[in-house]
Amino acid sequence: MSMRTRIKICGLTREEDVQAVVAAGADAIGFVFYPNSPRYVTPERAAELIRSVPPFVSTVGLFVNATPDEVAAIVRVAPLSLIQLHGDETVEEAATIAAAAGRQYMKVFRVKPDTLPHELLEYAQANRAASPLFTSLLLDTYVDAYGGAGKGFDWSLIPKDLAPRVVLSGGLSVHNATDAVVGVRPYAVDISSGVEAAKGIKDARKIADFVAAVRAGDAILES
Numbered sequence: 001m002s003m004r005t006r007i008k009i010c011g012l013t014r015e016e017d018v019q020a021v022v023a024a025g026a027d028a029i030g031f032v033f034y035p036n037s038p039r040y041v042t043p044e045r046a047a048e049l050i051r052s053v054p055p056f057v058s059t060v061g062l063f064v065n066a067t068p069d070e071v072a073a074i075v076r077v078a079p080l081s082l083i084q085l086h087g088d089e090t091v092e093e094a095a096t097i098a099a100a101a102g103r104q105y106m107k108v109f110r111v112k113p114d115t116l117p118h119e120l121l122e123y124a125q126a127n128r129a130a131s132p133l134f135t136s137l138l139l140d141t142y143v144d145a146y147g148g149a150g151k152g153f154d155w156s157l158i159p160k161d162l163a164p165r166v167v168l169s170g171g172l173s174v175h176n177a178t179d180a181v182v183g184v185r186p187y188a189v190d191i192s193s194g195v196e197a198a199k200g201i202k203d204a205r206k207i208a209d210f211v212a213a214v215r216a217g218d219a220i221l222e223s
């Protein structure tokens with residue numbers, strides 16, 4: 001029996017893009033609170049955008065090397081369901097940030113060409129042991145600029161027993177989403193640049209096509 005792959009669309013800045021994500025049937029909407037990103041939104045702007053998010057669609061706050069106080073302050077303004085720690089936070093720092101914010105969290109592992117499968121397993125175990133608020137590892141490709149770069153990595157590095165608990169990201173698009181679902185069988189997929197018309201500006205057609213490509217993968221696994 002296979003599960004429906006959860007879908008997060010990240011880096012929303014406009015009301016119409018939030019509506020496009022909801023209409024496409026995605027599970028989660030990401031807001032980037034990393035000031036150096038072209039997709040950055042203030043907590044006040046995120047709060048405005050979240051007003052049009054219906055129940056049962058999660059709102060995710062993405063942070064890069066923010067302090068516990070900074071994250072806690074943002075969570076007080078923007079009603080986020082959970083947080084995504086996408087920087088070089090240590091396992092202990094990530095647990096401290098999540099406790100300060102009072103939110104469950106995903107922790108990124110930025111995969112390099114020389115990353116070994118057992119490192120992913122050990123990192124997941126260390127995060128699980130560090131906090132009951134840890135939910136899952138988010139795998140992205142290592143790039144100097146931290147994320148949203150549209151670059152993929154070698155999915156064969158992901159251990160088969162870890163895959164059902166990871167959020168797969170990095171260079172996903174309509175062209176590889178079905179293969180990602182069928183080949184990796186992740187818990188969820190996360191995409192930003194692959195559904196954009198320009199940085200921070202999403203494309204409703206690309207969002208709908210991406211969701212359909214993920215569902216096509218789910219259908220193959222069901223058959």
Ligand SMILES: O=C(O)c1ccccc1N[C@@H]1O[C@H](COP(=O)(O)O)[C@@H](O)[C@H]1O
Pocket residue numbers: 010011030032034037038039062064086138140145146147148149150151169170171172190191192193194
């Ligand atoms: O989207 C951003 O601007 C961003 C900034 C800093 C860290 C992460 C960021 N986005 C995340 O990057 C991955 C991969 O994105 P892409 O699909 O390859 O463009 C994804 O998890 C985004 O949430």
